[in-house]
Amino acid sequence: MNWAAEQTAAVLQLAVEFGATASWRPGNGAAAVWDQPVLFDAPSHGLAINAPGEGGLNGRFDYTDYLMTAAASAFPGLKAAVDTGSAEFVTVEEFGEETGRFFVRAVRYIGDGGLIEARLSMEKPDAESDRGQLDPALARLFAG
Structure with a gap:
């Protein structure tokens, strides 16, 4: 077994041990993918950006980067769907309990391409019709 195959096997074993799974219904109507083992990183703190505005008005943007x-x-x-600008969402569960529904901002291959790393934003139930989606300029900034 080569190094890349060992890396993929280790990540999948960890995913099973940590109990997280993800499901995806492609935006183009293709067959859904259910309950795949994933490593899910939910940060304990978000990033807050304060921007002083004109006339004493301030803007604040709270951002949490899920992986x-x-x-x-x-x-x-x-990856291809996200790269073409399609709005894609995954639902993550941990030990059988739904953690949330997440907008997929960016996907990249890691290792030899056997693994993907997806950057996610939590969907907010009280947001507008484009809920879960960042402003494209901010999405590019945080996607790396």
């Missing part, structure tokens, strides 16, 4: 790592083969087409 999902999975076998690339578990989510075929996810």
Whole structure:
């Protein structure tokens, strides 16, 4: 077994041990992907950006960067869909309990391409019709 295969096997074993799974319904109507093991990183603190405005008005943007790592083969087409600008969402569960529904901001291959790393934003139930989606300029800034 080569190093990349060992890395993929280790990530998948950790995903099983930590009990997180993700499901994805492709925005293009393709077949859904259910309950795939993933590593899910939910930060304990978000990033707050304060911007002083004109006339004493201030703007504040709260941002939390969630990260999902999975076998690339578990989510075929996810990277291509996100790269073309399609609004894609995954639902994450930990030990059978739903953690949340997340907008997929960016996906990149890691290692030899056998794994993907997806940057996520939590969908807010009280947001507008574009809920869960960042302003494109901010999404590019935080996607790296």
